[in-house]
Amino acid sequence: MRTAIVVGAGIGGVTAAVALEQCGWQVTVLERAAELGEVGAGISVWPGAAAVLDELGVEGIAKAARLGEAAGMRRWDGRWIVEAAELGIELPVMLHRAQLHQLITDRLGPAVTIHTGTTVTGLTQDADGVTVTATSAAPGGPAFGGRSGNAGSGDAGSGGPASVGTEYRAELVVAADGIRSVVRGVLVPEYKGPRYSGYTAYRGIAEVGVADGGGETWGRGQRFGFAKLIDGRIYWYATSNREAGGADDDVRELFADWHEPIPALLAATPSVLRNDTYDLPTPLLPFVHGRVLLLGDAAHAMTPNMGRGACSAIEDAGALARVLRAGKDLSAYDAERRPATTKLVKRSRQIGVLGQLDSKLACTLRDAVFAAGGKAAGLLAKRRKVEESRV
Template structure:
């Protein structure tokens, strides 16, 4: 049986381990955290990623997820800029991040061994395989998949001159709220701040917010930041038992090659992006699906890079661009932005209604 090491056991790492095992590989997973798990926040899973999970036999996602509402975009006072309910756009499902991680991890079989509390510090490779150093222990395998995040140790060892992560200029806040509201969710854009929320299958609400701030700033009160925004935003924040706060970084482009010898980069280690498109974890899942296809076809690993690097480079750039527009602070530019989006939404709605009319059967 062929052997592989997966560095990192986040959503991308465990999905890669499932994919490798199903391709007939013996897999060792090295995770630096003391136990498996994910942070307590929601996540959007788009159809392409759902298809990969289905191919890998991951069960229960549909039961644990709720279809997103796609409600649209509002101003801070609650007035609609774009009402997306009639656009007919593709929508993701919403699920708790920890629940998705659990469902994927349950698909791991006896050919996967997981070592937690294990921090990788070195890596060497030769014609026969790769040696990974973690403390005083060495691990040896034919293939290494680096899924160790935006500040990937493995990527740093492979490409020491790469600039790596860069700060986006804004901080993100996330929470899970237990509140009663009839609002279907959506996003609200203000000046240098945004707020979005969506309902989970268990009735709770996942919410997220962004605010322009210098990197490394001291913690602030997110309740004060959004106190004057439309309902139910203040109630969602107040109804949360805890708030996660993270400065937002992505990787500089051009991205480095995702394959070097017998080492392969996956997920944020390869293409960390801002969360503006909600595609980060989905892209990691899609990476694992691409890896499985490459291995089953018996292709060179370079085929993985040829497929995934162009696709994810586009997402990194698009997500960064959305963030620039979304975090505008100048009142004139914000008004222009909202006007353009409002007009675009109306035109898109007309186009969607025309398509539905053309597809409708003729009256008898």
């Protein structure tokens, strides 16, 4: 049986492990966190990623998910800019990141071994395979356990104190160790790495139900969006222009005078996650370096403006499975995924630039353009439905 190592057990890493196992590979997963699991809030699962998960036999996505109910785009005072009801746009399903991670790991079989508490420190490769060096926080055997901890970044590069050094050997390494990938740094040490977007993101789960369908609200240098999860709670996210590493402002105060139900959602949120947002600058590095393959944020980290980051990692794993099953060279993976994700990285950053405008005049013009574009898109969608009904 052929052997592979997956570095990082976030959503992309465990999906890659499922894909490799189903292609007949013996897989070792190395995760720096002490427990297997995901942190975060809600996640959008778009049709492309849902199709990959279905092909891999991951069950329960539709059952655990809720169809997105994006109601459109509003101004900070609640006035509509674009209503989405008649646009005919394709919507994702919404669920909690931890739920998605568990549904995927439930599909792992006996050919997958997961080592938690393991920090990758380097790797070398030769004609026959790759040797990965790692340290463990404490002695012990492999773990396939605990989905309730504070894991979830998939970043296997910066663990805590380590006491045990180990070498792992395989024919293939999949680096799914996050935006600050140690593996990528070893492969291409001159690469500058992540760039700051100029704004901070806040996320949370409101322990309250609302009748509002959700969507996004854009203001000056700030945005707020929300959607319902299957259990009726509300996943929300917000952004605000800030210097990297700036003061930890109270998100409730930032959006105190915005339209309802935004203040109510924030008031009903027990804890808030805050992260400065980064992406990887283009042109992106090649995704394949000999026997080492970059996947997910390690390859193409993007700002969260399109909600496509985790889905792109899932789609990476699907592409890897297709390449292996077809017996193609790994370069086929790079040829498929790098152009596609480069477009997403660029588009997501552009949306962020528009969304974070803070000039009053620029925001007024932006909103007017979106409103006009929304009306035009609505008319086209109606015409398309009429034409389809005549077929």
